[in-house]
Amino acid sequence: MQTHYVETKIMDIKTLHNKALDGSPLTLQEGVFLYTNSTAQELFSLANRIRFKLNPAQKVSWQIDRNVNYTNICISGCLFCNFHCTISQSDKGYTATKDEYREKIAELRMMGGDQILLQGGLHPNYDITFYEQLFTDIKSIDPELKLNALGPPEVAHIARISKISIEETLRRLIAAGLTSLPGAGAEILSDRVRKVLSPAKPNSAKWVEVMKCAHRLGLGSTATMVYGHIETLEERIGHLVTIREIQDCKPKEAPGFRAFICWPMQTEDTKLAQMFSITPLSAVEHLKMVAISRIMLNNIPHIQASWLTIGPELGKIALHCGADDMGSIMIEENVVSSAGADYRRNKEEMQKMITDAGFEPWLRNQDYSPR
Numbered sequence: 123m124q125t126h127y128v129e130t131k132i133m134d135i136k137t138l139h140n141k142a143l144d145g146s147p148l149t150l151q152e153g154v155f156l157y158t159n160s161t162a163q164e165l166f167s168l169a170n171r172i173r174f175k176l177n178p179a180q181k182v183s184w185q186i187d188r189n190v191n192y193t194n195i196c197i198s199g200c201l202f203c204n205f206h207c208t209i210s211q212s213d214k215g216y217t218a219t220k221d222e223y224r225e226k227i228a229e230l231r232m233m234g235g236d237q238i239l240l241q242g243g244l245h246p247n248y249d250i251t252f253y254e255q256l257f258t259d260i261k262s263i264d265p266e267l268k269l270n271a272l273g274p275p276e277v278a279h280i281a282r283i284s285k286i287s288i289e290e291t292l293r294r295l296i297a298a299g300l301t302s303l304p305g306a307g308a309e310i311l312s313d314r315v316r317k318v319l320s321p322a323k324p325n326s327a328k329w330v331e332v333m334k335c336a337h338r339l340g341l342g343s344t345a346t347m348v349y350g351h352i353e354t355l356e357e358r359i360g361h362l363v364t365i366r367e368i369q370d371c372k373p374k375e376a377p378g379f380r381a382f383i384c385w386p387m388q389t390e391d392t393k394l395a396q397m398f399s400i401t402p403l404s405a406v407e408h409l410k411m412v413a414i415s416r417i418m419l420n421n422i423p424h425i426q427a428s429w430l431t432i433g434p435e436l437g438k439i440a441l442h443c444g445a446d447d448m449g450s451i452m453i454e455e456n457v458v459s460s461a462g463a464d465y466r467r468n469k470e471e472m473q474k475m476i477t478d479a480g481f482e483p484w485l486r487n488q489d490y491s492p493r
């Protein structure tokens with residue numbers, strides 16, 4: 123990771139701890155200073171105290187949902203992605219069929235899940251009518267199913283090729299059945315980074331614009347960050363500040379970001395790994411990112427432990443570093459697993475992970491209410 127010099131006046135760690143504990147937002151400089159000048163144990167302890175102020179019970183939530191990748195055809199060509207292909211690679215490209223959705227939804231229901239995480243690529247030809255039909259078809263199979271679908275880059279792409287506004291795109295997707303917008307495709311909200319990793323993907327300002335619009339329309343969402351590649355520490359903390367500012371703009375009654383999830387980029391066999399020398403992050407560095415996320419994001423209620431990419435053992439420790447949610451058992455994940463992370467757990471194992479970490483598991487809905 124590159125390091126950039128951030129001008130800091132002499133700051134007092136204790137004052138920053140008290141400010142964060144009071145629920146006040148730390149500035150970019152304060153966040154960088156705290157991250158750089160605190161011991162790992164100090165960060166974990168502070169994040170854990172904030173976690174218990176926001177979510178006092180000795181409980182950790184989890185969810186059952188299923189990932190469905192509706193297509194792998196994508197024009198974005200992100201350097202870290204082994205999942206996508208171009209439309210001309212006819213032997214590799216696919217679009218899921220209605221029969222496949224029927225089968226996957228039946229399997230999800232058998233396992234007790236009620237939500238699908240629907241993600242794909244930036245398909246060159248699929249406009250808003252494709253997604254309206256897709257959501258309508260899925261709802262005709264299971265009207266009660268929750269659709270946590272797409273992400274800001276896909277929404278911006280659909281709007282562009284449909285020649286309609288982002289607001290109209292979101293309104294039509296909501297009318298067709300969209301119930302929540304995942305925070306996918308954020309990686310690091312810095313155009314310096316995005317121009318290298320994903321030059322064809324909508325830029326940071328578009329990501330922010332789509333999320334703000336979704337929040338105005340009352341759509342709940344999550345925020346994400348994928349780090350550990352070519353970004354600086356300042357860009358990571360700056361990303362957190364941007365997420366917090368988006369949340370500050372949401373209407374009072376709107377759910378906005380319900381949770382934040384960060385994970386280290388998986389780069390095995392990717393173009394990114396061929397082009398750059400990327401040193402894998404240490405476990406402590408990941409846990410410090412969970413902790414600083416909890417500390418910086420004073421207006422986001424939940425932090426997920428991302429066990430799917432970091433593994434169950436580290437996931438359990440993250441529950442003592444600011445995280446209060448274990449995410450989903452995630453039936454069928456294809457994107458990060460195709461770049462090196464392949465952890466799976468069933469319902470019993472998920473609950474055992476949480477109890478082994480010293481917490482009581484509780485099964486939640488998409489909106490973090492108990493099921």
Ligand code: SF4
Pocket residue numbers: 196197198199200203204205206242243244275320323
């Ligand atoms: S990460 Fe998503 S947007 Fe990027 S190439 Fe892969 S499928 Fe396309």
